[in-house]
Amino acid sequence: MSLGSVPLKYRISIDRDQCMKCMRCVDNCSYGVFRVEDDKILIDSRKCTACHRCISMCPRDAITLQERPVDYRSHPLWTVEAREDIINQARTGKIILAGMGNALDYPVIFDRLVLDACQVTNPSIDPLREPMELRTYIGKKPSKLDFTKNNADVELKTKLTPNLKLDTPIMIGHMSYGAISLNAQLSLAKAVAKTGTFMGTGEGGMHEAIYPYQDHMIVQIASGRFGVDINYLERGAAIEIKIGQGAKPGIGGHLPGEKVCSDVSCTRMIPLGSDAISPAPHHDIYSIEDLAQLVRGLKEATNWEKPVFVKIAAVHNVAAIAAGIARSSADAVVIDGFRGGTGAAPKVFRDNVGIPIEAAIAAVDQKLNDQGIRNEVSVIASGGIRNSGDLAKSIALGADAVYIGTASLIALGCRVCGNCYRGLCPWGIATQKPELVERIDPEVGAEHVANLIHAWTLELSELMGAAGINSIESLRGNRERLRGYMLDEGLLNVLRVESVGA
Amino acid sequence: MEVEALVIDAKGMHYTPLNRKIREAVASGVKEIILNNVLGQRFICDGLRGDVKITINGVPGGDLGMFMSGPECEIFGDAEHAPGNTMDEGTLVIHGTAGDAVAHSMRGGKVFVEKNIGYRGGIHMKEYQGKHPVLVVGGTSHAFLGEYMAGGLILVLGIGHEAAVRDRGIGSGIHGGEIVIRGDVNEKLLGVGAKKVGFTDEDLERLTPVLNEFCERFGIDPSPFLDTSYSRIIPESSRPFAGNYTWE
Numbered sequence: 001m002s003l004g005s006v007p008l009k010y011r012i013s014i015d016r017d018q019c020m021k022c023m024r025c026v027d028n029c030s031y032g033v034f035r036v037e038d039d040k041i042l043i044d045s046r047k048c049t050a051c052h053r054c055i056s057m058c059p060r061d062a063i064t065l066q067e068r069p070v071d072y073r074s075h076p077l078w079t080v081e082a083r084e085d086i087i088n089q090a091r092t093g094k095i096i097l098a099g100m101g102n103a104l105d106y107p108v109i110f111d112r113l114v115l116d117a118c119q120v121t122n123p124s125i126d127p128l129r130e131p132m133e134l135r136t137y138i139g140k141k142p143s144k145l146d147f148t149k150n151n152a153d154v155e156l157k158t159k160l161t162p163n164l165k166l167d168t169p170i171m172i173g174h175m176s177y178g179a180i181s182l183n184a185q186l187s188l189a190k191a192v193a194k195t196g197t198f199m200g201t202g203e204g205g206m207h208e209a210i211y212p213y214q215d216h217m218i219v220q221i222a223s224g225r226f227g228v229d230i231n232y233l234e235r236g237a238a239i240e241i242k243i244g245q246g247a248k249p250g251i252g253g254h255l256p257g258e259k260v261c262s263d264v265s266c267t268r269m270i271p272l273g274s275d276a277i278s279p280a281p282h283h284d285i286y287s288i289e290d291l292a293q294l295v296r297g298l299k300e301a302t303n304w305e306k307p308v309f310v311k312i313a314a315v316h317n318v319a320a321i322a323a324g325i326a327r328s329s330a331d332a333v334v335i336d337g338f339r340g341g342t343g344a345a346p347k348v349f350r351d352n353v354g355i356p357i358e359a360a361i362a363a364v365d366q367k368l369n370d371q372g373i374r375n376e377v378s379v380i381a382s383g384g385i386r387n388s389g390d391l392a393k394s395i396a397l398g399a400d401a402v403y404i405g406t407a408s409l410i411a412l413g414c415r416v417c418g419n420c421y422r423g424l425c426p427w428g429i430a431t432q433k434p435e436l437v438e439r440i441d442p443e444v445g446a447e448h449v450a451n452l453i454h455a456w457t458l459e460l461s462e463l464m465g466a467a468g469i470n471s472i473e474s475l476r477g478n479r480e481r482l483r484g485y486m487l488d489e490g491l492l493n494v495l496r497v498e499s500v501g502a
Numbered sequence: 503m504e505v506e507a508l509v510i511d512a513k514g515m516h517y518t519p520l521n522r523k524i525r526e527a528v529a530s531g532v533k534e535i536i537l538n539n540v541l542g543q544r545f546i547c548d549g550l551r552g553d554v555k556i557t558i559n560g561v562p563g564g565d566l567g568m569f570m571s572g573p574e575c576e577i578f579g580d581a582e583h584a585p586g587n588t589m590d591e592g593t594l595v596i597h598g599t600a601g602d603a604v605a606h607s608m609r610g611g612k613v614f615v616e617k618n619i620g621y622r623g624g625i626h627m628k629e630y631q632g633k634h635p636v637l638v639v640g641g642t643s644h645a646f647l648g649e650y651m652a653g654g655l656i657l658v659l660g661i662g663h664e665a666a667v668r669d670r671g672i673g674s675g676i677h678g679g680e681i682v683i684r685g686d687v688n689e690k691l692l693g694v695g696a697k698k699v700g701f702t703d704e705d706l707e708r709l710t711p712v713l714n715e716f717c718e719r720f721g722i723d724p725s726p727f728l729d730t731s732y733s734r735i736i737p738e739s740s741r742p743f744a745g746n747y748t749w750e
């Protein structure tokens with residue numbers, strides 16, 4: 001017996017009165033929704049992913065998209081998704097893969113935290129008039145400074161460890177070449193160079209075209225060790241060991257062979273068309289001591305000139321793990337919350353494993369403070385940072401800086417359609433098809449991403465000014481400037497934040 | 503003109519100053535370095551480039567030759583875990599045994615171990631264009647030999663052992679490269695995704711230079727090894743996990 005088909009996810013229709021038959025929708029849709037027969041545009045809605053490419057290109061606003069045009073009998077438990085996943089697995093017997101971040105309707109803690117502002121008793125600061133210090137240093141800070149006095153001269157005796165100097169506490173997280181296109185990566189690289197910040201290479205090595213921006217790149221080393229050699233390590237401004245990722249904690253990465261084209265193959269240094277498999281653990285790391293060994297191995301290889309970050313997924317024990325990392329000679333710990341994006345992850349992991357970034361930042365910051373080692377590592381938060389409000393709240397909860405990922409892709413056109421794994425991204429982002437990649441002009445892309453970073457930076461200074469704070473240092477870990485709205489007591493305790501009104 | 507070898511007494515020396523000395527010497531054109539009294543210093547030759555021969559007398563610590571690109575190291579002693587970790591080019595010749603994860607993620611170059619290795623030897627070794635990493639083990643290996651292997655060659659000779667490899671999980675998750683083991687290998691020892699195939703005369707011809715080089719390094723007579731009584735273990739597929747997934 002056949003299970004038949006499931007209803008359409010989206011229905012596309014064209015207002016034929018408005019349509020001028022320019023055919024842009026036909027040309028732009030890489031999923032093949034539109035085709036022309038006898039001068040008529042025919043539509044196959046089943047192929048639609050809601051990427052909005054056609055809609056954004058239509059000069060007449062003639063296209064409409066309707067989500068779930070067919071109703072199921074509504075049921076609070078047996079949601080449409082629950083039913084359709086079962087049908088899928090009954091057919092295939094396989095693990096379901098899905099794109100982008102956690103799609104379950106968990107409450108967003110950021111949206112239940114509010115920021116403070118000054119009224120009467122201490123004046124707010126006008127960032128247009130007064131300097132706002134947003135410069136952020138990522139890396140170890142000495143617990144004390146020693147000086148030597150030479151008559152009138154004072155010289156610093158303490159040897160400082162290398163730090164990254166950021167003009168704004170916003171960095172772009174690791175999205176590898178392979179997962180995204182070269183033009184997408186180039187756009188991001190140009191943008192971070194313009195805005196005085198940094199981005200991650202992802203675990204796919206560094207393409208030659210990125211070399212001019214290498215001083216703004218954090219090179220990643222993951223369990224697959226793709227593209228990693230001494231030249232790569234020396235190129236980066238910093239090195240990041242990827243232990244885990246918020247979208248799929250505990251499991252490895254997997255770039256399907258179809259995406260391993262010749263250029264990706266060269267950058268990753270793997271054979272053409274073979275799967276790029278990153279095992280779940282690093283097989284030289286089975287403990288915190290082993291992690292310390294890799295951290296030191298990387299530092300030793302690069303003459304102790306580069307900060308080394310360790311990225312983990314936010315899981316139940318994140319605070320204790322981060323405290324271990326802080327003692328491993330690492331310079332920063334990157335915590336990736338359960339809303340972190342990805343090209344493809346098993347859906348059951350994406351939606352069910354890990355904890356929200358808000359709680360993770362607070363727990364890590366607190367643990368490091370309690371143990372007196374907060375200065376040993378910087379804390380970089382990532383996974384679902386959507387705007388400058390989330391940014392400010394992350395810092396107030398204890399982060400030094402954030403990584404943005406999905407937000408930077410949206411600035412390049414991404415509409416979070418979640419079909420990255422198909423390699424057909426009509427915006428030229430999650431694809432290696434030259435005709436699609438060409439759709440991104442890296443100059444223009446860079447400008448959009450730089451605009452976004454700039455806008456958030458402005459908003460952050462406004463928020464700080466309103467709170468009477470003129471230095472990012474005074475916002476960091478300043479939970480007094482946050483209040484929880486409709487958060488339960490348990491969570492308020494974890495966040496160390498008071499309730500609104502308190 | 504004979505240039506004398508640089509001798510460094512590593513006794514009590516931390517690895518960082520030791521590596522610094524080595525690097526400075528290589529940068530100044532030294533072609534031969536002898537390290538004496540090495541005892542547990544990790545990361546020796548970490549990230550080192552260049553055309554230099556380094557003799558290590560003693561027992562180096564973990565991650566010997568990590569990220570190394572070019573040099574040749576001969577070790578008169580045992581090596582700790584992960585010699586040749588993510589090595590790119592060059593040679594390690596170990597007159598002794600080595601620990602776990604030997605040649606982890608090695609992309610190019612050669613690691614020769616005279617005696618035995620620990621667990622997960624050659625894990626995630628990979629090859630790429632002209633680079634074809636080789637790990638040869640004179641003795642035996644523990645479990646998970648060549649796990650996740652993506653390219654290159656692992657050869658285990660089992661000298662002095664009844665069966666060259668007796669531990670399980672050989673080539674689990676292998677999706678490239680080959681594992682060649684002296685004698686027959688019980689199918690039960692193969693990991694998921696690995697399959698055993700016959701070892702042909704062509705294979706022998708292909709591997710003869712490697713066998714000869716290994717034997718020469720350790721002063722072993724190669725002739726008893728130049729036959730086809732080997733098992734060859736290769737991937738069932740270059741995409742071992744592709745069949746497990748369906749899309750949303």
Ligand code: SF4
Pocket residue numbers: 014018019020021022023024025026041054057058059060061062063
């Ligand atoms: S892009 Fe709009 S106007 Fe052009 S053919 Fe398509 S629907 Fe018609």
Ligand code: SF4
Pocket residue numbers: 051099100409413414415416417418419420421424425426427429430
């Ligand atoms: S990047 Fe992924 S989610 Fe964004 S538009 Fe492209 S395919 Fe869709």
